[in-house]
Amino acid sequence: MTYKKTQHPKFAGWCNELRYNAAPEANTLEQRWLAVNEIIQVATHEVIETLIQAVSQQQGKPVKRIVTGLITAIQKYDTLFDSSEDNDHELRVLAACCLATLMDGDTDSSALTALMVSASTLAGAKPLIGAINLSEQADKIVKRLSLTHRTRPTLIGIEIPKLSSSDVMDAYDEALQDSEDTSESAEGSTPDASANAIEKLADMTFSAITQLTQNVNTSMEKMNRYLKVQDEEVDMLWLLIGGRSHEFNLNFTDIPLGANSFLVAFELANTTTNLPGPESILSLFSRAGVALEQEMSIPEVIRSLNQGWIDLMIQGKTTSDLTLPLHNALSHYLTDTDNGLPYWAKQTGIDEKTQFPLAKLALQFYRECLISRAKRGELL
Known part of the structure; x- marks a missing residue:
């Protein structure tokens, strides 16, 4: 960086x-x-x-x-x-x-x-x-x-460095004048001065080609990112059209209210290939059946999940109470289903009865999943 x-x-x-x-x-x-x-x-x-x-x-x-x-x-x-x-x-x-x-x-x-x-x-x-x-x-x-990151790049107008004939002649004349050898050759210039001029022109050409290569590479990197975004959006589209979670092997409609805010967010995060994800992510949640305006507390949502789902969502992950707070809550719940969540709420400074719109909880968990994937080197 x-x-x-x-x-x-x-x-x-x-x-x-x-x-x-x-x-x-x-x-x-x-x-x-x-x-x-x-x-x-x-x-x-x-x-x-x-x-x-x-x-x-x-x-x-x-x-x-x-x-x-x-x-x-x-x-x-x-x-x-x-x-x-x-x-x-x-x-x-x-x-x-x-x-x-x-x-x-x-x-x-x-x-x-x-x-x-x-x-x-x-x-x-x-x-x-x-x-x-x-x-x-x-x-x-x-x-x-x-x-x-989702705006189509254009390859039109790639800046191409130009070497005008006047630039070339000026560089050649300058190289001749810089030569300290004053003995003239049959053509009216010295061998040393000619070599110096050719070397200067070669440097100018190399610099122009290098700049052109950098400009083309930058444009191609933008196009490559855009193509990855297109592939990502197609994968998300087919996921939502199918209406079935690949990770959990069940239909979105079969996931209990509240639980789907985490499971759908997890599924879409695993389909995301570019940070920070699509701007339309809330619409995707809604299309998958998340009741965006419904409010629930974090403990209520977590208790609506079965242990197998939680294991799948946090397995192999290092949870952080700071930047992965919902993952941390899941981990505490698995450790102690009775006292884990009250302890987590106290440590986090959040009233465990606080109600959140499922839209916010789904977005929170989606972003945490992206952070976790990035930490494992899957997105950067």
Whole structure:
């Protein structure tokens, strides 16, 4: 994952409450940007989760032990930074800046970061709002990328580098003038100067061909992504027309209310090949029989699932209470069917009686499934 080292245009605004500009001579703002940039260059799945954990920490809980990598990066550019001081708020803001910068792109990594931020809110029940409204930004990024990645690319207008005759003659004349050998050959130029001119022209040609190759490859990559999206949409279409779950070997109409929000989301996530999935995913849920406006609590939905279904949905997965909260709830339920869910709700900070529209729970579980697949290397 590579990002430009130039400061993000919104970085100063994000850090406004930290008052870095109060002492411009210290160059603190630039120092902090360099630290943020260093973190996002190595932003693996684990690093992203760590940053989300830091931002989501409740006031009064220590952040320093969570973002040790960020502290190290800050101290690299600001030797006066004292990690022992009460600077948890600054670290939260900078962690949020890392996430906001990571999301602000059009790559799979941008989509994954946005999905993880969105999933950490647990269907909007735990929004990440501070110096930056990460929850709102994540939802906007997911919607934008869902549309962008599914727009038919055009191969018309591929930029072809041009070498005009005047460019060639100017390069040739320049090469001749640069030669220090003044003894002229029979043709009026020196052998050394001619060789120098030919080499310069060869470099110009190679540079033009390289640029053309890069332009063609970029266009072909866009077309390849679009073809994968088309295949994905056809697979989803046939799945819905058939009305039968391949993973669970039963008709969608035979799945109990509530349970289908998880099972359909799981099935469609396994059919998805491009992050962050189709923008029309809610319509697909509805077509598969999910009662989008029906409200149920998370424990009610989980208890409507049989153990075999749950085993299939979480087998081989490492669950996270932060970015895979519903998977984590399923895991707790399997461990202790009586007390697992109350314990999970207490740890998560959610009232287990809270009602959610099934549309939100299906979307939450769908995004968690995509995150899990991406972590296993199936989507990136």
